[in-house]
Amino acid sequence: MFSFPTEASWRTSSYTQQQNCVEVADAPGLSAVRDTKNRGHGHLAFESPGWRAFVEGVRTQG
Incomplete structure (x- = not known):
């Protein structure tokens, strides 16, 4: 579990x-x-590299 800033x-x-x-x-x-x-x-x-990979996969796979 990741701690995420409330002021994001x-x-x-x-x-x-x-x-x-x-x-x-x-x-x-x-x-x-x-x-x-x-x-x-x-x-x-999510850790940023994993999130970027997910977004890129969605973009390329449609």
Whole structure:
């Protein structure tokens, strides 16, 4: 389990139309993702290299 800073700056994709998506935030060595509709339910944090590999895989695999 990773400790993630509470003051992190969260962002959504420019493709998000009605906030029905996820938000992502970065911290040193970590990236986190959370549901825009359920922000209070917490987040999932990943080591940054793993998160980048996941995002790249989604982009290339469609």
